[in-house]
Amino acid sequence: xxxxxxPLRRLIYxxxxxxxxxxxxxxxxxxxxxxxxxxxxxxxxxxxxxxGPWYGGAAAxxxxxxxxxxxxxxxxxxxxxxxxxxxxxxxxxxxxxxxRVFSKSVTDVLxxxxxxxxxxxxxxxxxxxxxxxxxxxxxAWISVPGNALQGLCCALGAVLVTxxxxxxxPLHREFPDLAQ
Numbered sequence: 001x002x003x004x005x006x007p008l009r010r011l012i013y014x015x016x017x018x019x020x021x022x023x024x025x026x027x028x029x030x031x032x033x034x035x036x037x038x039x040x041x042x043x044x045x046x047x048x049x050x051x052g053p054w055y056g057g058a059a060a061x062x063x064x065x066x067x068x069x070x071x072x073x074x075x076x077x078x079x080x081x082x083x084x085x086x087x088x089x090x091x092x093x094x095x096x097x098x099x100r101v102f103s104k105s106v107t108d109v110l111x112x113x114x115x116x117x118x119x120x121x122x123x124x125x126x127x128x129x130x131x132x133x134x135x136x137x138x139x140a141w142i143s144v145p146g147n148a149l150q151g152l153c154c155a156l157g158a159v160l161v162t163x164x165x166x167x168x169x170p171l172h173r174e175f176p177d178l179a180q
Contacts, residue, residue: 010051013174014059017047021063021084026070032146036071040064041087041123041154042161045116048088049095049162050175056092061085075134083126091119112159120151 025040044064048056065081068074095115102111124147131140165171 009174010055014047014051014055017043017051017056017059018063018066021047021060022067022070023063025064025067029071033142037146037150037153038067039154039157040067041120041150042157044084044087045091045119045154045158046161046165048092048119049112049158050165050171053089053092056088057085060088076130079126079130083123083130086122086126087119089119090122091115094118109159109163112162113155116155116158117152120155123151124148 021040021043024043025038028039030037040063044056044060047059050056051059061081061084064084065077068077068080073080092115095111098111098114099108124144127147128140128144131143134140
């Protein structure tokens, strides 16, 4: 009976992570002259490490795009959905590849940190490309430092939160990807 509920549970958890992505992106912000820096990518990356690339990516895309709509950045919502879907994909796949390559010789924290930074590089590049289309290359460069700062801070924050949650053994049953 428990296995029959597994897809429904994953869907419910994905909805919860989407809500977390939205709320954290919408509430924890630092306004900049060109956009804002937020802590939402901590939840984007946490969704990936708890739910895997597909469910985590879907949750991140939905929650982050909704936050853009609520914050008045509707122009960015479609790009945000695509970018925030890609960030967890890159983070999880690079984490798994790093764990296979380095096995026990490198700590889990280092593999997660590198994977999160690679995922956040996708975010910086994605917004740069989108803003190049909207404005031009010169206009797009304006947001790169803010996006890079957000990416680095959120990558480190996500690693800290993930490593803390990994200690809680009952979570391994609900989120087997977290225990890897």
